Amino acid sequence: MFKIFSQTDKQTIPASENSTILEASLKAGIKHTHVCGGQARCSTCRVSILKGLKNCLPRNPKEQGVAQKLGFPEHIRLACQTQITGDITIKRSVVDDLDIEIILKQIGDESGTQFGKELELAVLFVDIENYTQFAETFPAYDVVHVLNRYYRTMNTIIEEKHGIISDVAGDGILALFGVLTKRPNPVLDALAAARAMNRTLVSFNRYLDQMYACRFGIRTGINFGKAIIGSFDTGKMSKISAIGDTVNLAGRIEAANKDFGTRLLVSESAFQKINDPTLNYTAHQTSLKGKSGLHTLYEIKS
Numbered sequence: 583m584f585k586i587f588s589q590t591d592k593q594t595i596p597a598s599e600n601s602t603i604l605e606a607s608l609k610a611g612i613k614h615t616h617v618c619g620g621q622a623r624c625s626t627c628r629v630s631i632l633k634g635l636k637n638c639l640p641r642n643p644k645e646q647g648v649a650q651k652l653g654f655p656e657h658i659r660l661a662c663q664t665q666i667t668g669d670i671t672i673k674r675s676v677v678d679d680l681d682i683e684i685i686l687k688q689i690g691d692e693s694g695t696q697f698g699k700e701l702e703l704a705v706l707f708v709d710i711e712n713y714t715q716f717a718e719t720f721p722a723y724d725v726v727h728v729l730n731r732y733y734r735t736m737n738t739i740i741e742e743k744h745g746i747i748s749d750v751a752g753d754g755i756l757a758l759f760g761v762l763t764k765r766p767n768p769v770l771d772a773l774a775a776a777r778a779m780n781r782t783l784v785s786f787n788r789y790l791d792q793m794y795a796c797r798f799g800i801r802t803g804i805n806f807g808k809a810i811i812g813s814f815d816t817g818k819m820s821k822i823s824a825i826g827d828t829v830n831l832a833g834r835i836e837a838a839n840k841d842f843g844t845r846l847l848v849s850e851s852a853f854q855k856i857n858d859p860t861l862n863y864t865a866h867q868t869s870l871k872g873k874s875g876l877h878t879l880y881e882i883k884s
């Protein structure tokens with residue numbers, strides 16, 4: 583007989599050799615969620631193995647399928663499929679109806695996003711350099727209409743280059759590359775998107791010129807590094823977001839364009855990934871808010 587300590591329930595559960603974590607849990611009277619009845623189809627029984635992962639038998643094909651689809655890290659296991667060979671400590675992930683709703687939404691998501699996983703990705707921040715002036719000059723209706731047209735246009739490009747818009751705020755767009763599908767070099771995708779956005783801006787500006795007698799310029803920052811990816815659900819809407827310093831830094835790199843009078847800056851880590859001997863660039867040294875020391879940013883010219 584092995585012991586499972588459930589940190590969620592503050593209870594030690596006895597488990598016989600051939601039983602799954604879910605069977606042992608239910609036998610001990612724990613209300614362990616298992617919406618699909620243990621068929622490896624809902625993932626609501628998932629647990630975090632806090633201690634004793636080596637005492638869990640490897641994933642069977644059914645569990646492997648769910649784990650792959652949802653991008654589970656090693657320590658997230660389906661309780662209905664996992665048998666143990668020694669003592670373990672677990673934390674149940676689904677404890678109420680709200681958790682069930684969130685998890686079921688994930689299993690229905692076909693994007694293949696690596697939820698809750700740390701990924702290497704490229705983060706692109708872009709904003710409109712003369713937006714404030716535009717917003718102050720024209721009625722709110724026109725501003726919203728133009729922004730919608732701008733978002734729609736830029737989103738098409740970002741998607742074409744295998745990225746997704748994670749967030750928009752005012753005139754700013756945060757896009758992620760290397761999240762939805764595994765790509766050989768997400769920085770090259772982000773750079774291709776930045777270049778295509780600038781090319782498209784020419785025709786966008788023709789429209790603006792004709793309608794409002796003004797033009798937009800855009801400033802872009804690209805960073806590369808690790809970030810945690812999650813599907814964040816606020817009830818009415820859900821979105822895929824990245825959390826981590828890599829994301830924050832991309833915003834600061836974009837803002838540094840103002841200091842240098844540049845349009846497209848990339849971080850050292852992104853520059854290394856571009857690795858193109860024919861690249862036309864200028865290096866700038868700067869301090870970045872919230873980061874110690876001097877950092878080299880690279881202005882990409884064409």
Ligand code: FES
Nearest residue numbers: 620622625627662
């Ligand atoms: S109960 Fe549905 S996957 Fe385990």
